[in-house]
């Protein structure tokens with residue numbers, strides 16, 4: 134277990150290299166470059182946070198809290214407020230454990246998001262994770278729009294060692310969901326995860342399609358706990374925030390999967406999403422293989438950002 138934890142942390146640390154270089158390099162020069170905490174210090178800190186894609190809301194909240202604490206504790210030396218800053222960022226991002234209720238219940242996870250953000254990959258990784266927990270998982274291939282989407286998901290089903298329903302190009306997505314629900318019930322599955330097509334360019338279509346899917350789930354599988362996860366590509370920075378907002382308007386979004394954090398300097402967007410939209414980031418993708426999906430943990434995320442090893446504290 135300790136071995137496993139170390140392996141995970143290593144992957145997270147290396148996955149977040151670019152984000153860390155971006156944010157932490159700025160912090161380091163801030164903490165060594167100033168001898169007193171003054172307006173210039175705060176201004177530079179604000180700039181680093183905003184440049185790190187942490188977002189206006191979160192940046193303001195973090196700065197307000199930090200200023201309060203600096204005053205209350207009468208801190209003068211910038212170096213002394215580094216840990217305070219780390220703790221303040223963590224506070225902004227903590228996800229409640231009740232947010233993973235779908236793990237403990239019979240549930241359906243609907244995975245939505247625009248083209249190419251990593252939906253199918255995340256469905257596969259998530260299936261592998263839940264399967265490893267001893268759960269019976271079924272995948273619903275409700276992306277019937279993109280050619281070979283079903284084939285791609287079938288490969289993931291094989292990798293994860295789970296069953297898959299659907300996958301015929303051109304079929305009606307809602308009818309795939311219907312069949313998948315029937316299979317989940319008949320085979321007493323714990324979790325049904327449905328992949329969907331990525332098209333947001335026509336909001337009306339998307340709304341209609343989601344409505345159809347929700348109606349089937351409500352009618353055919355009311356006992357299942359419903360989780361709707363929006364997948365966002367971390368490399369798109371502020372754009373991801375815009376997409377999250379758009380999906381929240383058409384679906385009851387309960388969480389976010391933030392992918393491709395290994396390839397970006399914009400990992401700070403995880404903080405922004407949480408504080409601007411109040412939708413928890415539940416998983417992060419830090420690579421392309423099946424083990425590269427991690428439950429979002431504010432502590433490890435922020436520690437990885439600051440490159441603090443688990444055995445150091």
Ligand SMILES: Nc1nc2c(ncn2[C@@H]2O[C@H](COP(=O)(O)OP(=O)(O)OP(=O)(O)O)[C@@H](O)[C@H]2O)c(=O)[nH]1
Pocket residue numbers: 246247248249250251252253254255276279282330331392393394395396417418419420421425
């Ligand atoms: N580096 C990296 N690549 C990722 C991650 N997640 C997904 N990808 C890659 O992103 C590409 C698109 O992933 P898909 O899962 O096909 O994305 P999708 O949202 O299902 O795409 P459409 O079905 O076409 O809308 C693939 O090459 C994946 O390997 C991640 O966390 N890190």
Ligand SMILES: [Mg+2]
Pocket residue numbers: 252253254276282328329
């Ligand atoms: Mg896909």
